[in-house]
Amino acid sequence: xxxxxxKTEHDYNAxxxxxxxxxxxxxxxxxxxxxxxLVTLVEVxxxxxxxxxxxxxxxxxxxxxxxxxxxxxxxxxxxxSQSRVSEILNKRRKLTLGMIKSLYKGLKIPAEVLLA
Numbered sequence: 001x002x003x004x005x006x007k008t009e010h011d012y013n014a015x016x017x018x019x020x021x022x023x024x025x026x027x028x029x030x031x032x033x034x035x036x037x038l039v040t041l042v043e044v045x046x047x048x049x050x051x052x053x054x055x056x057x058x059x060x061x062x063x064x065x066x067x068x069x070x071x072x073x074x075x076x077x078x079x080x081s082q083s084r085v086s087e088i089l090n091k092r093r094k095l096t097l098g099m100i101k102s103l104y105k106g107l108k109i110p111a112e113v114l115l116a
Contacts, residue, residue: 001034006045015042054116058091061114064107078102 006012019038025031055063065075075085079099087093095103100114 001030001037003034003037003041006041012042012045012049015045054113057095057114057116058089060109061103061107062089064109068107078106 004011006015015038019035019042022031022035022038025035061075065071072085072089073082075089076082079085079088079102084093088095088099095114100111103109103114104111
């Protein structure tokens with residue numbers, strides 16, 4: 001097992017190929033340990049070189065609404081009046097701190113997403 005840091009795209013591709021070869025290796029075997037290490041190295045490389053931007057706060061709200069089967073009327077208790085809901089969902093008004101707290105507590109939307 002010759003494991004080194006992943007520094008280049010070539011190193012990254014080689015690590016991915018090796019992971020594919022090792023996929024399904026038995027846990028706590030030398031191959032399983034190698035797989036665990038390589039997956040960790042690849043995750044670190046990907047976080048650094050291919051970061052995923054947080055979603056737009058309004059898109060996150062709409063996604064959660066869809067997941068939970070909520071309508072705009074259901075959002076009144078989190079955002080205020082029906083007109084306020086419309087303004088927020090159409091990006092004509094920004095979320096207030098109170099709205100963010102309410103969405104976080106009521107719909108479990110991460111605060112860091114809503115603050116973006």
